[in-house]
Amino acid sequence: MVRIPFGIRQLDTTIGGGAPPGSVVLLSGEAGAGAREFMHTSPLITGLAKTDPELFDLYYGDLPSAAELPEEIHYVSLTASERQFREEASRAFEAELFETGMEAIEYHDLSTTYFHVSPIPRKWYAERAPSIKDIRTRDDREELLTVLGDLLSEHATGNLVVIDSLTDLISAIGDRADLEWADVAFFMKGLQKAAHEWGGLILTYLNFETISGTRQGQLVDATDGTLTFEWASGGSTLARTMVVQQFRGVLSQLESENIVRFETEFTDAGFDISDVRKIR
Secondary structure, three states: OOEEOOOOHHHHHHOOOOEOOOEEEEEEEOOOOOHHHHHHHHHHHHHHHHHOHHHHHHHOOOOOOOEOOOOOEEEEEOOOOHHHHHHHHHHHOOHHHHHHHHOOEEEEEOHHHHHOOOOOOHHHOOOOOOOHHHHHOOOOOOOHHHHHHHHHHHHOOOOEEEEEOHHHHHHOEOOEOOOOHHHHHHHHHHHHHHHHHHOOEEEEEEEHHHOOHHHHHHHHHOOOEEEEEEEEEEOOEEEEEEEEEEEOOOHHHHHOOOOOEEEEEEEOOEEEEEEOOOOO
16 A cells, blocks of 8 residues: 655654555644654655655665655645744754755745734734735635635645644634634544545644643544654653554554554654654
């Protein structure tokens, strides 16, 4: 069966090449436990395979036999401009890896739509001052989920898409007349259905500390896979761990080997699994 690699070498190797095509995967984590690092590493390392195969071989190695690279890579941010993303993410990676990987990524900044009806000054999130037309149509702009949905419909088929982030989307509930929790839940269920037709791989990030257990469970149920990133105590030290909470077409393979939790590491080459021994 063909798999779409995550760009996380040890993980792809362990699960037979990556995720089944058409998967929506929730990266759910405690702050600082590795979910955001995973979210940044995946498109960058995958991008290397497109722009510099020799550098990809250096940082990743050979693709598993069942792995098939996505046609394109798209990174969608609800709140950050590409310049802001580059300034923040580049600090965590080796410079050549970051710049070369970014060449293959199409970045989509939805911050103007996200902040449009907020009380913050427009100059905080827009590159230009508002025109008379902008002011007149302030209440007539497209809804955020509609804009996001249209973008995915255009770019998700056969591709890797990263959505950053569900945390931002959920945080806006209550402050926007156009957004309620039911809308987010319906959107995720609809996304799961559409993704199976698109055949690519969609990753989205959530800080699970910001929502209730019930709402988190609804999001888990609306995705094909959930990778949970947690801090675990290892004697006198804390270790970052990744738990494969659920993953259709993948979890059964891991459970047959009694492996569902991994210790992880993050270096200037990105996120990876540092210890694939069984952790109980």
